[in-house]
Amino acid sequence: QLIELKKFVDNLLRGYTSMAKLREVTLVNQVPAEASVTIDSKLLTRILQNLVSNAVKYNRSGGQVTVKYSANDSFWQLYVSDTGIGIAQKDVSRLFERFYRADDSRTKQKVSGTGLGLAIVKELVDSIGGVIHVKSQRGVGSTFTVEFPINDASSTTPAKTASTSQTSKDNN
Numbered sequence: 001q002l003i004e005l006k007k008f009v010d011n012l013l014r015g016y017t018s019m020a021k022l023r024e025v026t027l028v029n030q031v032p033a034e035a036s037v038t039i040d041s042k043l044l045t046r047i048l049q050n051l052v053s054n055a056v057k058y059n060r061s062g063g064q065v066t067v068k069y070s071a072n073d074s075f076w077q078l079y080v081s082d083t084g085i086g087i088a089q090k091d092v093s094r095l096f097e098r099f100y101r102a103d104d105s106r107t108k109q110k111v112s113g114t115g116l117g118l119a120i121v122k123e124l125v126d127s128i129g130g131v132i133h134v135k136s137q138r139g140v141g142s143t144f145t146v147e148f149p150i151n152d153a154s155s156t157t158p159a160k161t162a163s164t165s166q167t168s169k170d171n172n
């Protein structure tokens with residue numbers, strides 16, 4: 001479906017207002033009003049629910065979660081950024097594994113989770129030829145980016161093959 005992204009993100013973030021309030025985290029929608037994309041709305045909902053819930057969960061009190069959008073001729077991107085605990089280099093490469101949880105989130109953050117969210121997100125993103133990557137700095141925050149090909153019927157350019165790139169800066 002064609003989705004008006006700003007409204008869509010507003011609606012989705014609304015579902016996290018109480019969780020965010022509890023943790024004193026501010027939710028910011030920076031998607032431009034004119035952005036519209038073609039994607040299965042249920043799929044995008046599941047992707048964003050996982051990324052936004054993580055961004056709130058692994059944040060700090062007084063922190064922020066920001067959703068941004070960009071696009072070029074071939075791809076569109078959504079960014080979910082947080083000002084939270086960040087992810088250690090050694091954990092970054094394993095984030096998308098089932099049941100994997102970084103030490104920091106268990107010991108410092110003390111929040112519960114099954115470790116399945118990102119594995120599901122990766123599968124969903126892969127299933128439609130997208131890419132997910134993460135940039136993170138421990139103690140500063142993380143940005144998860146999902147990138148999807150723009151399916152233009154008049155174009156014969158093959159979609160970029162799905163892959164995961166992971167980068168992280170570590171303070172250690």
Ligand code: ATP
Nearest residue numbers: 054055058086101102105113114115116117118119
């Ligand atoms: P759930 O299945 O409930 O989502 P979870 O949040 O622990 O559990 P994932 O969403 O798969 O599982 O995330 C895996 C791990 O990656 C988390 O346990 C946490 O250690 C780390 N992580 C994910 N998102 C962030 C983030 N925004 N900031 C810091 N660490 C994160």
Ligand code: MG
Nearest residue numbers: 054113117118
């Ligand atoms: Mg999660």
